[in-house]
Amino acid sequence: MQKSNKSQMEIMGLVIIVILVAIGMLFAVQFLLKKPAGRETAAVKESTIAANFLNAMLSTTTDCYNRNIRELLQDCALTGGTTRCPGQRNSCDYASDQIKIMLDKTLSIWNKDYYFSIKGAPGVEAITFGNPCPECEREAKIHPVPVRPGFEIQLKLEIYS
Amino acid sequence: MRKAQIKMFETMAVLVIFFFLLVGGAAFYFQIQKSSIKRDLARQEQLRAFQVVQKALFLPELDCSFVSIQKDNCFDKLKVMNLGDLLKQEKFMIDYFNVFGFSEIKVTQLYPVNVTFSYTLYKNIPEKYKSMISTQSPILLFDAVQNRYNFGIVEVDVYAEEQ
Numbered sequence: 001m002q003k004s005n006k007s008q009m010e011i012m013g014l015v016i017i018v019i020l021v022a023i024g025m026l027f028a029v030q031f032l033l034k035k036p037a038g039r040e041t042a043a044v045k046e047s048t049i050a051a052n053f054l055n056a057m058l059s060t061t062t063d064c065y066n067r068n069i070r071e072l073l074q075d076c077a078l079t080g081g082t083t084r085c086p087g088q089r090n091s092c093d094y095a096s097d098q099i100k101i102m103l104d105k106t107l108s109i110w111n112k113d114y115y116f117s118i119k120g121a122p123g124v125e126a127i128t129f130g131n132p133c134p135e136c137e138r139e140a141k142i143h144p145v146p147v148r149p150g151f152e153i154q155l156k157l158e159i160y161s
Numbered sequence: 162m163r164k165a166q167i168k169m170f171e172t173m174a175v176l177v178i179f180f181f182l183l184v185g186g187a188a189f190y191f192q193i194q195k196s197s198i199k200r201d202l203a204r205q206e207q208l209r210a211f212q213v214v215q216k217a218l219f220l221p222e223l224d225c226s227f228v229s230i231q232k233d234n235c236f237d238k239l240k241v242m243n244l245g246d247l248l249k250q251e252k253f254m255i256d257y258f259n260v261f262g263f264s265e266i267k268v269t270q271l272y273p274v275n276v277t278f279s280y281t282l283y284k285n286i287p288e289k290y291k292s293m294i295s296t297q298s299p300i301l302l303f304d305a306v307q308n309r310y311n312f313g314i315v316e317v318d319v320y321a322e323e324q
Contacts, residue, residue, distance in 0.1 A: 009175075016179065020186055027193050041207035045296060052218075053299040055234045060272060060301065061309035068310065098272070102312050105271040106299055 043139055046112075046159045050141035054157055057102050058145065064094050070145055072098075073155075077121035077147045096127045103129055113160040120153030136160040209262075210294035210319035217266050217282070217317055218298060220244075225303040225310075235301040235310070238278065241268050245282045254285060263287045263320040270302050272312035278302070290320040 058070040064085035067075075072095035075083050081090030089097070099116070107114045115130040140158040147153060218234065222244050225235035247253050261283050270278035295318045302313040 013175070016182070020182055023186065024189065027190065030193075041204065041211055045211060049298055052234050056299045056301045056312055059232070059235075059310050060312040063273070066309065101274065102272055102299075105274075106297070106314060110297060 042161060046139035046161060047141065049107075049112075050139055050157045050159050051143075053102075053106065054141055054143040054155055057099060058143065058155070060098070060102070062094070062098055064091065067091075069095055069098060073118070073124055073127075073145060073153065074147045076123040076127075077151075077153045080123045092123050092127065099127065100129060107159070115158045115160075116156070118153055118155050120151075121147070124153050130158075132158070133160050206292065206319075206321050207294060210296060210317070213261055213264050213319050214296045214298060214315075214317045216260055217315060218300070223282075225301070232301065232303070234299075235303055236268060236313075236315070237303045237305060238270075238311075239305055241280050241282060241302075245280045248283050254283070257283060258285065261285065263290065263322055265316075265318045265320075267316045268300075268302070268313060269316065270311050270313040276311070278311075278313070287320055287322045289323040291323045292321045294319050294321075 058073075059068055061068050062072065062085075064072060064083065067083075072083070072085075072091045075081065076090075076092035076095060079091075081092035083091040085091060085094035087094070103114070103116060113130065113133065113136075115128070115132045117128045117132075118124040138158045138160045140156060143155045143157075144152050145155060223236045223240045225232040225237050248257060263285055265284045265286060266282040268278075268280050268282055270276060295316065297314050297316045300313055300315050302311045303309075304311060
């Protein structure tokens with residue numbers, strides 16, 4: 001009888017230890033798997049910045065016959081840049097320079113890694129800024145710009161964290 | 162009798178160790194909870210700062226509208242200047258305290274580069290604050306005089322008051 005009581009006590013002790021260790025491991029796992037506090041809001045912020053940048057940049061008026069960037073890119077995509085802008089640059093080069101200025105004054109100063117690219121026509125595909133990072137965590141926004149019915153170009157801005 | 166005493170000591174020792182483990186476990190649990198609460202507080206501050214930014218970006222007092230057509234993500238420069246001057250007066254700043262709280266909102270034009278335009282729309286900084294979260298967002302600035310859209314940013318600094 002005594003032996004039986006002893007072994008029961010032993011097992012009880014083991015059970016308590018196992019339960020405590022399991023609870024401890026549960027808390028540790030929960031703690032380790034949680035994302036850092038600011039990461040969720042940073043992702044939303046970066047997504048908003050990318051969308052707002054593309055939106056604002058496309059509607060910005062330039063000194064090239066008071067055309068906005070959208071119109072210059074449409075001309076570049078359609079004709080390869082026949083419009084002559086100040087400084088004897090064609091619409092593709094001029095639009096590229098103005099986009100670079102805006103990127104330098106915002107994302108570069110804010111120390112954000114980014115990649116800006118345009119797809120849809122040979123003339124505009126040469127306009128890229130930043131370095132792509134396919135394996136990085138990123139927030140990206142794509143803004144389609146119609147050039148004519150059935151033909152559109154797509155601007156993409158990726159901001160890496 | 163001796164055997165019974167040894168048994169009693171054994172039981173007491175088990176109980177003492179058990180309560181030590183319990184107290185240790187509870188202390189560990191409360192420590193985890195404390196860091197979890199701190200993380201939640203930091204997240205709430207970030208969310209609140211982002212809320213203020215969104216409210217600033219969508220203020221109807223500053224929108225660019227023409228014949229009821231509103232342009233997204235755009236501030237009218239003349240409206241910015243007038244609202245900024247109005248909000249320098251305390252009675253109007255109090256009205257907007259419910260919207261912006263303790264924060265500073267600045268609108269700056271970045272393009273074209275040869276034109277400088279920088280305006281503080283709202284400024285209410287507490288005497289003592291424990292943290293400040295700064296957010297910038299690109300916006301369009303409509304110049305009604307020259308009828309053109311310029312590129313700028315709105316900077317919102319949200320302060321967490323020290324309690």
